[in-house]
Amino acid sequence: MHLMQLPREVLLGENLKGEVVNVAKRIGLGRKALVLYGKHTKKIAGREVEENLSGEYEVDGLTVKGATMEEVNRTLDEIRGGEFDWLIAVGGGSIIDVAKLASFKAGVPFISFPTTASHDGIASANASIKDIGAKTSVKAVPPIAVVADVEVIKTAPYRYLAAGVGDMISNLTAVKDWQLAHRIKGEYYSEYAASLSLMSAKMVIKNADIIRLGNEESVRKVVKGLISCGVAMSIAGSSRPASGAEHLFSHALDAIAPKPALHGEQVGVGTIIMAYLHGMKWERVRETLKRMGAPTNAYELGIDPEYIIEALTIAHTIRPERYTILGKDGLTREAAEKAAKITGVI
Numbered sequence: 424m425h426l427m428q429l430p431r432e433v434l435l436g437e438n439l440k441g442e443v444v445n446v447a448k449r450i451g452l453g454r455k456a457l458v459l460y461g462k463h464t465k466k467i468a469g470r471e472v473e474e475n476l477s478g479e480y481e482v483d484g485l486t487v488k489g490a491t492m493e494e495v496n497r498t499l500d501e502i503r504g505g506e507f508d509w510l511i512a513v514g515g516g517s518i519i520d521v522a523k524l525a526s527f528k529a530g531v532p533f534i535s536f537p538t539t540a541s542h543d544g545i546a547s548a549n550a551s552i553k554d555i556g557a558k559t560s561v562k563a564v565p566p567i568a569v570v571a572d573v574e575v576i577k578t579a580p581y582r583y584l585a586a587g588v589g590d591m592i593s594n595l596t597a598v599k600d601w602q603l604a605h606r607i608k609g610e611y612y613s614e615y616a617a618s619l620s621l622m623s624a625k626m627v628i629k630n631a632d633i634i635r636l637g638n639e640e641s642v643r644k645v646v647k648g649l650i651s652c653g654v655a656m657s658i659a660g661s662s663r664p665a666s667g668a669e670h671l672f673s674h675a676l677d678a679i680a681p682k683p684a685l686h687g688e689q690v691g692v693g694t695i696i697m698a699y700l701h702g703m704k705w706e707r708v709r710e711t712l713k714r715m716g717a718p719t720n721a722y723e724l725g726i727d728p729e730y731i732i733e734a735l736t737i738a739h740t741i742r743p744e745r746y747t748i749l750g751k752d753g754l755t756r757e758a759a760e761k762a763a764k765i766t767g768v769i
């Protein structure tokens with residue numbers, strides 16, 4: 424059996440902070456709601472969402488510090504202790520992922536209220552949580568609804584939108600890796616999931632000039648693409664269509680770099696290198712990221728080249744069951760340095 428779980432409602436528009444009440448009513452969610460937000464996203468939209476809900480529901484808020492198991496367990500304790508019926512995550516990828524896993528473990532639904540268009544976890548069913556070692560996603564549940572307020576998402580610095588583009592462009596190499604694993608390891612491959620994932624990547628390349636403007640239309644285009652990526656992952660039953668070696672590189676950077684960059688920025692740079700290793704048109708990937716104003720090298724990521732090389736050499740160890748262009752043995756230091764230099768990453 425192949426289970427595909429998808430959100431029941433997706434709202435994309437303006438001034439939706441108050442609309443959550445109607446969404447919850449339509450879906451028939453219970454009386455007690457827990458609003459999850461981060462330190463910043465509480466001020467950006469979380470507090471207002473909480474206030475709006477309090478007219479109709481019994482509401483409490485919880486500030487989450489990051490996508491760690493500790494925070495998932497703290498949220499879980501809060502849900503169980505307070506007997507909450509549902510959650511709403513107001514934030515970036517980290518807050519949404521904590522809500523996703525906690526809601527899955529507690530068996531209660533959650534609404535995704537993204538404050539950035541920086542990642543494709545907005546509507547996906549998997550959660551990337553840092554536990555021991557590197558952070559890779561695990562199966563959870565998709566949000567029961569996605570409420571994407573363009574006005575809120577537009578308040579985020581442009582850098583976040585460009586990161587979202589990076590997370591979508593990464594589908595180009597992720598799908599190549601998936602096809603490789605299908606051919607070499609006989610891994611399950613879904614043509615529908617792969618096509619949907621590639622469509623988002625191609626759409627952002629095509630619409631690069633509109634997205635670059637960072638206006639409302641740009642946000643709408645990026646959010647729709649990110650939601651499609653989430654659906655692709657749900658169809659596949661894993662993050663395979665949107666996460667290959669470029670993501671392993673980013674996960675490795677998260678584990679070793681003193682100050683990692685945004686997820687989407689790192690996977691964008693990873694895509695340049697992995698496209699080179701695949702013999703793809705890596706220059707086109709770099710050009711698109713450049714046009715977007717997204718980082719294309721170590722300096723722009725704010726990460727020392729030494730960490731880039733190390734991340735490339737350890738990336739294959741992060742999720743050994745996921746076969747990629749890095750193979751079973753990974754890159755040698757020399758090969759990593761060469762690939763990073765040729766592509767202008769270091």
Ligand SMILES: NC(=O)C1=CN([C@@H]2O[C@H](COP(=O)(O)OP(=O)(O)OC[C@H]3O[C@@H](n4cnc5c(N)ncnc54)[C@H](OP(=O)(O)O)[C@@H]3O)[C@@H](O)[C@H]2O)C=CC1
Nearest residue numbers: 461462463464515516517538541542543544547549551579
């Ligand atoms: N599950 C999945 O399928 C996927 C998961 N991911 C995961 O998502 C995470 C990356 O998400 P990302 O959004 O890049 O990063 P974070 O969620 O970690 O957010 C980064 C920072 O941005 C702040 N922020 C959020 N919204 C705004 C805003 N509107 N304006 C200004 N600052 C804002 C956050 O504030 P605050 O401190 O309040 O939180 C935080 O300090 C990673 O953990 C990644 O692994 C990525 C792709 C797919």
Ligand SMILES: O=C(CO)COP(=O)(O)O
Nearest residue numbers: 551559560662665666670
């Ligand atoms: O970031 C993701 C997809 O863009 C999720 O990927 P991981 O499964 O590698 O965490």
Ligand SMILES: [Zn+2]
Nearest residue numbers: 543590670690
């Ligand atoms: Zn990603």
